[in-house]
Amino acid sequence: MKGQTHPICDRFLTAARESQLPVTEDMNGARFEGAGIYETNIARGRRQSSSKTYLTPALGRPNLDLRLVTQAERVLFDAEGRATGVALRARDGSRHDVHARAEVILSAGAIGSPMLLQQSGIGAGGDLQRLGIDTRRNLPAVGQNLQDHLCASYYYRATVPTLNDQLRPLWGQAMAGLRYLTTRRGPLALSVNQAGGFFRTESATDGPNIQLYFNPMSYRIPESTKARLLPEPYPGFLLCFNSCRPESRGSVGLSRPEPGAA
Ligand SMILES: Cc1cc2nc3c(=O)[nH]c(=O)nc-3n(C[C@H](O)[C@H](O)[C@H](O)COP(=O)(O)OP(=O)(O)OC[C@H]3O[C@@H](n4cnc5c(N)ncnc54)[C@H](O)[C@@H]3O)c2cc1C
Structure with missing residues (x-):
């Protein structure tokens, strides 16, 4: 997204330099530590996915059969x-x-x-037995070591305009929409996570252990999946962080023997 991000992202990078934090030109390169501009998988203004870029072009192959809304119940x-x-x-x-x-x-x-492994009889034998599933292979590690990368968002009010000022008013939305339709560029063709980076806390000796996301816009995630993201009614931005090396561990286990009951 270099060269296309909102101007306030430059202030984020300047703030990182002033705080003596490293700045990187390539977060996917050899030296990924530090603040920078994120790279995204966006082509012609549309976010790409493995499905769009790899699966869809291969759908005509005679040895490929894609079954949608089909559940694998057992191996x-x-x-x-x-x-x-x-x-x-x-x-x-x-x-x-x-x-x-x-x-x-x-x-x-x-x-x-x-x-799926547990439903197929591969997992901790005692747990499977309690659910009435025949143990094919006693592998207690199946379902263990689940790690959750929690993300916390901090909301800030800015002293300079942010994307909120552009995308909150209807006229701004219309302008951004028109720009997107005619050029496939502009804020609607970008991610909201425009800047950020990988940093280390004082205790991290092995390398970066936190990731930051700098959004030049502030918004609440709507409860309804059908609702649109609406920028807040003031110039705002978000600084979100998540731990790259969470220490807590969880597990995934079946609550009932029926397929799909985690
Ligand atoms: C909110 C969020 C944001 C993220 N952002 C990023 C990001 O910016 N960059 C990044 O690199 N990663 C990101 N990730 C992580 C990334 O999405 C995952 O690491 C990645 O999708 C894992 O791929 P996967 O193929 O292993 O599993 P999944 O993508 O989870 O795919 C598993 C598929 O199997 C299907 N399935 C499950 N059980 C069955 C069954 N019994 N029968 C049939 N189908 C079944 C599911 O429906 C699903 O489609 C994010 C994750 C989340 C949750």
Whole structure:
């Protein structure tokens, strides 16, 4: 986003320098520590994702079958204990097994992957037994060491204009919308996390342990997922931080034997 960010981001970088904090030109480079401008996966003004950039162009391949709103309920195994497929439940409730010729890759996320393993009988034997699931492999580490990267947002009132002044009034929204439609540039083509960086607290000897996000706009996350983000009615900005190395550990376990009950 270099060269496109709101001017108040430059003040954030200046403040970092004045506070003797490092500043980096490339947060994904060899020296990533310090304040800088974030890079984003945005092409022609639209945020990209693995789905848009990799999956969609590959949908025509004859060896790819994408099933939406379909839940994997169990991993299937052969007599030697090798994973050979998955049992699926479709949106209409119908069930199908799919079998792999080469391998099964489980990538259901931090919550879904351990759940699916446990439902398939792979996990802490005692826990599975209590739920009436046959233990295929007693692996107590499954579902352990869950780490949560909590983020805390601090709200500030600025003495100079921020994106709030641009995007709160209707005329400002119209201008930004027009700019986006005609040039695919401007605030609507950018992330709100424009500046930030990786820093270390006094106790961090191994490297940066906190990440900062500097948003040139302040807003409350609406409770309804359908509601729009509305900038606050004053020049404001957010400074959010999260711990990169949280020390607390949690776990993911099934509460009931039915699929999807974490
Ligand atoms: C609020 C938030 C902001 C983030 N911001 C960033 C960021 O700016 N940059 C960054 O790099 N990372 C960010 N992350 C982290 C990033 O999103 C994750 O690290 C990444 O998505 C993990 O990818 P994954 O494929 O392992 O799992 P996921 O993205 O969680 O994908 C797992 C998929 O499996 C599906 N699934 C689960 N169980 C089943 C089942 N039984 N059957 C079928 N499907 C199932 C889920 O529906 C999901 O689609 C953010 C995360 C959050 C929550």
